[in-house]
Amino acid sequence: MKIYWTKISDIIEESPDTKTYLIDCPEEYTWEEGAHIHLGLEGFNAGDKPDKSLVRHMSISTLPDEDKIGITTRIREQRSDFKHRLDELTAGSPVAIFKTHSNVPLKREDKPVYLLSSGVGIATFRPLVLDYLSNPDKIEKIHSLNIDSTKNYLFKDIFETLPEKGLTSQFVDNRKHYYEEVQKLAQDEEGLFYVVGSDAFLLENLAVLRGQGVSPEQIMLDKHEHRKQEFFL
Ligand SMILES: Cc1cc2nc3c(=O)[nH]c(=O)nc-3n(C[C@H](O)[C@H](O)[C@H](O)COP(=O)(O)OP(=O)(O)OC[C@H]3O[C@@H](n4cnc5c(N)ncnc54)[C@H](O)[C@@H]3O)c2cc1C
Structure with a gap:
């Protein structure tokens, strides 16, 4: 090492x-x-x-x-x-x-990508969005949803809504609103869902996504493969 x-x-x-x-x-x-x-x-x-x-x-x-x-x-x-x-x-x-x-490189599979994060977790996604903006090849669109109860939303200069570039972004400050939005996003059967936050946050998101029929293969967590499996038991 x-x-x-x-x-x-x-x-x-x-x-x-x-x-x-x-x-x-x-x-x-x-x-x-x-x-x-x-x-x-x-x-x-x-x-x-x-x-x-x-x-x-x-x-x-x-x-x-x-x-x-x-x-x-x-x-x-x-x-x-x-x-x-x-x-x-x-x-x-x-x-x-x-x-x-x-653990979470950008998958270029001609699918829409949803970036779900809590607080400073959005930092993990900043390079993904920059990479997409410089090369949107094989990515249908990106949507970011971030929850931050402090309302001190991060990287707003990058997490913008730019429809012409296929990028949309939403910041919310409470769990009710956040999970209502996740429910809606989970309707997209083609979507790839990246989730970053505390373990409790991951479990809550997984419950909502899986409840809407999203498969484990569509969900990316910032965990090594062996740890990721524990979240899908
Ligand atoms: C793959 C991966 C990527 C990560 N990326 C990031 C990242 O980009 N940025 C990031 O910030 N973290 C990241 N983390 C998490 C990071 O490693 C730390 O676990 C996290 O930042 C908490 O740091 P800390 O343990 O030093 O605690 P702190 O952040 O200091 O504290 C954690 C919580 O405990 C409370 N607390 C701490 N000490 C006390 C005390 N004495 N009394 C009462 N309450 C207390 C704090 O107020 C806070 O709410 C990542 C983790 C992984 C696994």
Whole structure:
């Protein structure tokens, strides 16, 4: 396993409790849309065993042609030690990235794609939408539905409604409205449904989608294949 030590180049305040960290891209490092990394903070591998409290999975919210590895995360008042340390980092601080993998690359199967996310989960989909906008080949259309009770909706400049480009986007602030919309979207028998959020959120979405007759093959979760199966039991 290769560990890349690199540096934070910039920190963007997306909303009062959400930040995007732009990280210098190591030479020859690349990734697919939908990829996640392990993000390690200084000291995570200083001892005999890796200190897991200093490591988190993070989706990459950028594409390689943006030249930076972006990770977007919420840092609330009540926060883990990891988020506390992350919040203290500044441009120039070292971070480690390793084990890059995408569970949710964009499927180009001439079908409509639905991106269902909760809160900061929309960050996983940002590169999918950018990839689609630069090359819509074999994708009928993309619709994004995001729920965020804080109403601090993220990446509104990218998650726009552009009918001429086959992109539509909806942000809602409550569960009732959200699941009403999911029910409607699930009517599309051809649809591919990507879901990103907490495990509880995934289970709720699966119940609604499966209840409407959507098959497991039409549903993409940001989980390794063996973990994904557990959600369909
Ligand atoms: C494939 C994959 C991709 C992921 N991508 C992302 C991503 O792009 N962005 C992202 O943010 N996360 C992502 N995650 C989740 C991420 O790895 C972390 O699990 C998540 O951000 C929570 O971080 P944390 O454990 O440091 O807790 P925190 O975010 O600090 O806290 C989690 C919750 O617990 C509460 N809490 C924490 N400490 C306390 C306390 N002492 N007292 C009371 N309440 C407390 C917080 O308020 C918050 O509601 C991903 C996970 C996977 C598996």
